[in-house]
Amino acid sequence: MVLVIRPVTQMDLPELTDIYNHYVRETTVTFDVQPFTVEQRKTWLDGFAATGRYRCLVAQKSGAVIGWASSHPYNERAAYEATVSTSVYLAPGMTGQGIGRQLYATLLGALEKEDVHRAIGRITAPNEASVALHRALGFAPAGLYPQVGRKFGRFWDVATYLKAMPGSP
Numbered sequence: 001m002v003l004v005i006r007p008v009t010q011m012d013l014p015e016l017t018d019i020y021n022h023y024v025r026e027t028t029v030t031f032d033v034q035p036f037t038v039e040q041r042k043t044w045l046d047g048f049a050a051t052g053r054y055r056c057l058v059a060q061k062s063g064a065v066i067g068w069a070s071s072h073p074y075n076e077r078a079a080y081e082a083t084v085s086t087s088v089y090l091a092p093g094m095t096g097q098g099i100g101r102q103l104y105a106t107l108l109g110a111l112e113k114e115d116v117h118r119a120i121g122r123i124t125a126p127n128e129a130s131v132a133l134h135r136a137l138g139f140a141p142a143g144l145y146p147q148v149g150r151k152f153g154r155f156w157d158v159a160t161y162l163k164a165m166p167g168s169p
């Protein structure tokens with residue numbers, strides 16, 4: 001089946017919330033610890049627009065939403081505005097088929113046309129798939145923050161990966 005990559009809509013929110021809650025409950029990929037209701041997740045969706053730096057693209061296959069890639073403010077202080085934080089999640093069972101690469105590459109391609117100078121991915125270690133994806137798309141290691149997150153009763157390191165956006169000075 002054809003993979004469709006398109007901007008997110010309000011209609012996608014229940015499926016996206018289900019996917020996110022899987023990672024909240026089961027993994028350290030995210031440091032959220034409490035699952036969200038769809039209503040609570042609206043604030044997250046409201047942070048995106050069809051143009052500009054802060055985007056959310058979803059991947060859809062056979063009518064089902066199977067993941068998203070998104071960009072967010074790295075830091076609210078004004079001088080950081082050309083730096084975005086980026087993120088990508090696929091539904092469990094959809095990983096390892098090249099979908100994450102297509103989705104994330106499409107997001108990064110869209111950001112290249114905006115005033116974005118650096119993109120930053122933060123990865124809780126270990127996460128080999130995410131590290132491989134970031135490296136494959138031009139992110140380079142930019143430091144490890146040891147034991148900055150506590151989840152499931154222990155502390156976890158976070159690796160930072162940074163991409164210089166093509167075409168940006």
Ligand SMILES: CC(C)(COP(=O)(O)OP(=O)(O)OC[C@H]1O[C@@H](n2cnc3c(N)ncnc32)[C@H](O)[C@@H]1OP(=O)(O)O)[C@@H](O)C(=O)NCCC(=O)NCCS
Nearest residue numbers: 088089090095096097098099100101128129130132133136
């Ligand atoms: C991380 C994630 C988005 C990657 O997407 P994916 O579709 O599984 O990855 P792809 O199949 O597109 O592979 C991308 C690259 O990573 C490599 N890769 C994928 N899975 C891997 C694994 N488990 N170990 C090592 N390398 C892996 C691929 O070989 C590929 O490299 P290449 O293009 O140079 O050959 C996906 O696995 C996922 O959603 N994981 C759970 C959520 C998550 O961790 N999100 C990231 C938060 S930082």
